[in-house]
Amino acid sequence: MSNDQQTAPGELDFTRVFHAPRELVFRCMIDPEHLTNFWGPAGTSAPVERIHVDPRPGGAFETVMVNDADGSEYPTQATYVEVTEPERLVWKEAHSGMTVTATFADLGGARTEVRIRQVNVPEMLRSPEAQAGFLTSLDRFADYLGQLSGTSAR
């Protein structure tokens, strides 16, 4: 099924349900005025004037996360691979080569499920067949690995 050449990392698979209509959640992900409110994780901020979004394939998706405590900056430069409003966003980070896919599912009742998949895919493995093999949700496996790491060997 998988050999050394065909296996590839499936790295992060993350899902969250929001109580908001899909169109609005999607807009939040591509509008700097929205992004600035949430893009920086806890303890950081993402200044609106430094978010550049050009939501079309090949367009820029650039952000800077600024550490609130010491002002250190974490810029990310990415390029959109796919923009299908309001269903799907795919971007690729220049530095890490990491591809992030965000899918937006309308659950009805103004609820939206967002699924984030972060995969660092070597160029040669871009086929759907190859991808099926490595979207193995290694983040769930991480729990398991964490247990192993926590176990003292002897």
Add this chain to the structure above:
Amino acid sequence: MPLTEERLDATFTALADPTRRAIVARLARGDATVNELAAPFEMTLPGISKHLKVLERCGLISRSRHAQFRPCHLERAVLDGAVEWIEEHRRIWTERFDKLDAHLRDIQADPARYQEGT
């Protein structure tokens, strides 16, 4: 970052295979020889050796050069690095989405205020 992106990539690639994950799980309980590792799998020694080479190349396991049976040893720091990477990114998305959740509640409670702000 405890590991280089390249190293991490190789580590995840190595861990994407179920047989290699089983080998890693076995080694988490203690060092083992190739024969011991091969026992639970219906695999030839060369087959197992191929998997061990992949794990060795990314640094997840090491093998003694001198001991007669060259037992395999799990390098926990590398495994920890892979776990940390995943945890770190999961944390970022969790915190981001906590904020997005609050933001969505704000703008839906008072859409006019957001419009003024743009």
